[in-house]
Amino acid sequence: MIKLKNIHKSFNQNKALDNLCLEVNPGEIYGLLGANGAGKSTTMNLLLGFLQPDSGSIEVFDSQNNLNNKKDKIGYIPENVNLYPYLSGIENLDYFCKIAGLKYKNEELKELLSECGLESDAHNKVTSDYSKGMRQKVGIAIALAKDASIYLLDEPASGLDPLASNELSEMLKKLASKGATILMASHDIFRVRETCNKIGILKKGKLVNEILSKDVSSNQLEEIYINFMKN
Amino acid sequence: MKMLNIFLYEFKHFIKSKAKLFTYLFFVLACIYSIYNGFNLQNNHLSTIENIQQQDDENISQVVNWFKNGETGPKDRDWIDVTDPYWCMRYSPTYVVKNPSSLLPLGLGQSEQYGYYKKVTIWSSPFDSDIVEEISNYERLINGNIDFSFLILFLLPLLLIILTYNLNGLEKDLKFDNLIAIQTGNSKNWILYRLIFYTTLLLTTVNALIISVVFINNILIADAVDLILLSNLYIFLFIIPFYFIIVFSSSSTSIAFKMISIWLMLCVLIPGSVHQYVSLKYPPNYMTDFLDANRKDTYAVFKLPKEELHHLLMGIYLDLDTTKQGQDSIINRTIVRNTMSAIVNQININAINKIEQQNDSKNDLIIGSYWFNPVSYFQNEWNTLTSTDYNSYKDYRKDIQYAVDNKLELLTFESWDQRKVNSKVYDKYLDKLKSTR
Amino acid sequence: MINILVNEWKGFFRNKLFVFLSLFFLISLCVVTFFGIIQNEKQLEEQKIAQEHIRLQWDQMEPSNPHSAAHFGSYAFKSTSILNSIDEGINAVTGNVLRLEGHKQNDVVFSEASQSLLISKFGKLKPALIFQFIIPLFLIFFSFNSYTSERSNGRLKLLLIQGASLRQIVFSKVFSIWVIGIVLLLASIIVQFVFNSTELSSDTFLRLILLLFTYAIYFFIIVTLTVLLSVIFKNSTAALSVTILIWVIWTIFLPSIIGKTAEEISPLPTRIDFKESMASDRSKGIDGHNPRGDRRQALEKATLEKYNVEKLKDLPINFSGILMQEDEEYGNKVWDKHFGSLYDQLKSQKNIYQISGFVNPFISLQNLSMGTSGTDMYHHLDFLSQAEKYRRVFIKSLNDEYAFGGSKTGQRGWKASNEFFRSVKEFQYQNPTFSSFYSKYIIDFLILLFWVSMLVIFLSFSSRKTLDI
Secondary structure (H helix, E strand, O other): EEEEEEEEEEOEEEEEEEEEEEOOOOOOEEEEEEEEOHHHHHHHHHOOOOOOEHHHHEEEOOOOOOOHHHHHEEEEOOOOOOOOOOEEEHHHHHHHHHHHOOOOOOOHHHHHHHHHOOHHHHHEEEEOOOOOOHHHHHHHHHHHHHOOOEEEEEEEOOOOOHHHHHHHHHHHHHHHHOOEEEEEEEOOOHHHHHHHOEEEEEEEEEEEEEEEHHOHHHHHHHHHHHHHHHH | HHHHHHHHHHHHHHOOOOOHHHHHHHHHHHHHHHHHHHHHHHHHHHHHHHHHHHHHHHHHHHHHHHHHHHOOOOOHHHOOOOOOOHHHHHHHEEEOOOOOOOHHHHOOOOOHHHOOOOEEEEOOOOHHHHOOOOOOOOHHHHOHHHHHHHHHHHHHHHHHHHOOOOOHHHHHHHOOOOHHHHOOOOOOHHHHHHHHHHHHHHHHHHHHHHHHHHHHOOOHHHHHHHHHHHHHHHHHHHHHHHHHHHHHHOOOOHHHHHHHHHHHHHHHHHHHHHHHHHHHHHOOOOOOHHHHHHHHHHOOOOOOOOHHHHEEEEHOOOOHHHHOOOOOOOOOOHHHOOOOOOHHHHHHHHHHHHHHHHHHHHHHHHHHOOOOOOOHHHHHHHHHHHHOHHEEEEHHHHHHHHHHHHHHHHHHHHHHOOOOOHEEEEEEEEHHHOOOO | OOHHHEEEEEEHHHHHHHHHHHHHHHHHHHHHHHHHHHHHHHHHHHHHHHHHHHHHHHOOOOOEEEEHHHOOOOOOOOOOOOHOOOOOOOOOHHHEEEEEEEEOOOOOOOOOHHHHHOOOOOOOHHHHHHHHHHHHHHHHHHHOOHHHHHHHOHHHHHHHHHHOOOOHHHHHHHHHHHHHHHHHHHHHHHHHHHHHHHHHHHHHHHHHHHHEEEEEEHHHHHHHHHHHHHHOOOHHHHHHHHHHHHHHHHHHOOOOOOHHHHHHHHOOHHHHHHHHHHHHHHHOOOOOOOOOHHHHEEEHHHHHHHHHHOOHHHHOOOOHHHHHHHHHHHHHHHHHHHHHHHHHHHHHHHHHHHHHHHHHHHHHHHHHHHHHHHOOHHHHHHHHHHHHHHHHHHHHHHHHHHHHHOOOOOOOOOEEOOOHHOOOOOOOOOOOHHHHOHHHHHHHEEEEEHHHHHHHHHHHHHHHHHOOO
């Protein structure tokens, strides 16, 4: 589980997060919506341990403010999953597993890639020839290989074609059904509505609203979002 | 285990990067070429020295033959009489050579600035114009030789830059450094392990090349240990700042820029500034003290009356009073004049000492800069190990001076004893002349 | 194009690192040039003191036999040109002192490099070191992503839509960065003008202008090449890697390799072989100190016939002086033959080296920089040749005095007066004008211009071809 309590974070004089409280439970996919500069990436970086809050507490799993020894259970999928362009998909996955101290056999790696939807004939191609969606799948495979219980996704659907985007949603739902805690930051109202159970709207570092996606349609969600942004 | 995996996987990264692989192989080939060049130079020195020694032997056997045939010298120069120690010495030119170190193929150092063979006569000094360096193209000299030490001291850091500038830089450029950080838990260690791979690669390469020369030249490995340690330490001189640059930079361009700046500072700017400063403080010496000794003072000696020469020589060699001439109340002008070069030698020695002192103060200034000018330190240490530094040639100059002193002492005592040289005496002369410092 | 240029400069001057480095180099260059001038003046002063010291000894010579005076001899001290303060060239490795005496031609000895431990492999910190090694890197770092960054952030499309041609954009990039290099060059040249104003002759002025042009052309080559690679490669990192690799190969690697290759193609004799073959030729002449040689007998006969006397002692002149001069003339022929072929070998090596500028323009830059500064091999050979010419005149005047100054054959004790010795002119090295050497450097200029043309053509072509923006 992820729990952010009264988080404040400023850069110079600019408030990036202002008393942010947020909770994501196991089996839940939480969508964080917000404009550019709303604080989505800062939230992600705090959870990843790349930034420290000025005040407030962060609970990941059951420990407070100490993410370093928990990183092996966090899967992270950035907006652009860039990989070593001169290595193949399977070599990239192998490398990322190895630097995390994980050992998989070649067959197991192939299975992981296939499970994430990467066609088997692409496994051995160098990733410089991959589309963004294909790289994203390798990225998910990297997270899956860690057997992570928490997944942090930063704009994962950005630039993906509709089919790839849909495949990503399905994959995340599958992970959540297995008990994973997933936090996803995005601009894409439709994709967030389709994928997530709970949606938070972030504005100027403040969580201005929380909605259960089953309670709203995509159009209603868009209307709510625009209203918050305008006011 | 994790460390080992990162380390081993780096090999894959390395061979997948054609530019890195090509540069590395290019460097190794350049090293092999430089060692080959070093061997060539070593062989040239050795064969020149062999020729010189052969020539020396021929001269000796010519004198031996004169003794055997009851002749006193060349037939067309009947004023020459080798039974007189003076002429005998003139016909016994002794070469003093500086044998190349067996590690010479690994570094030519300053060898191209100095001569390595010198014909020693009773008028010689270690600063004579015939001990000038080998004939070579000055414009090539300023560009330096592609010798092994040049490759290690100046090109190896550049190779290291090419091999490592995108460690963590590529990940930052392509913005997956966060992914790496989340995977590794501690990206500083990940960088360290990757860097250890390149360090190991370079250490292995350099050591293997040095050891190959050790085997080819039949050197004891113990003799090359210092060189191995020095080269390995030098690699760390760059690896350590490079590690911090990699950790704290934001892109591969920034890493490359900082690494190249470090290289420029250490290899070009700091030594260049020290060089300029030293030159300002100690401008090139026109050696007027030595020129005066060699010319004005020498000519003054020529003009001295025999009594004065006699007195001066007695002052140089206190035991001369035990010789026949020393005890004779009548001064033999020929004997005294034939041995007056010993007085000139003393004048030369005084002038040379001054020059050496000036050079030593210059060197002290250079040595004093080592703490902020490490590349010059490594360069000169390297040259010391391959016996091609200033001090090795200073030692060689001492050898020459010893040979001159030795020859003059022999000449003076034998002349003053009015010895008649025959083949047996000549053999003794040869034994004495061949003795070394 | 002007607008793009101005925009580029705005970008540069808003980049703190760029401003810092530019100022750093500007100040460094001024300081380095200034210290170069001071060091040069100090060296010239030392040279002057040494020359005066030696001359004083000559002027104070007591009445002596002219032949003894020929053995006493004189010294030529290598002087440096004013522009040695910019580029020292080969001066640190050549000898500085040449003994000039009768019967033998000596080697120039006591190089600065032999007087201490090794300090810098790339020479002293003089403007040439900064211009050749550092400024090009600085220009590379500020131009390697000039095109790729425009392409990757999409600004290129915007500029094209606004009506600028790709060629205009690309060349604006080149010029904007090149001008920075020119400013740095000018700073150093101005310092040189200000602090050397009293020493500046029209020749030095010409040399400075040519030096400025040379470096300006080289900087243009560096910037154009970097921008060209930036156009060719899709990403900045690849462009930077390749440019740096080229810089290393050009600046560090090839000069040594090509120098070594030139020495192998046109090998020089070892000193011992050279001396031996000279000695062997020399022994075929008259030995002034050996009364029995055949040639001597022939000269003796000819002289007796000329003066129509039967015995040497009846000659109105001193035969020994004639003999010594004849010996000298023969020695000069031997010198001309051997040193002539040695210098030819050196020149042929230089030609090979110059031609290699086609693969490495750094070599042409280095040649021109040393050439215009008066510190290259041609200038050194000129010093040696002027010194040898002086030696010949010097020794001839002593031999003539010996022969025709009033003594007769056999009067070994005869002495020339102090006035005579004082009347012998001292060696004054005349720094050659650039115009006397210009033909030797045309090839280097042409090669640099060749590089400029080729790169401009390639860049024009690439910027027309690169449509995958």
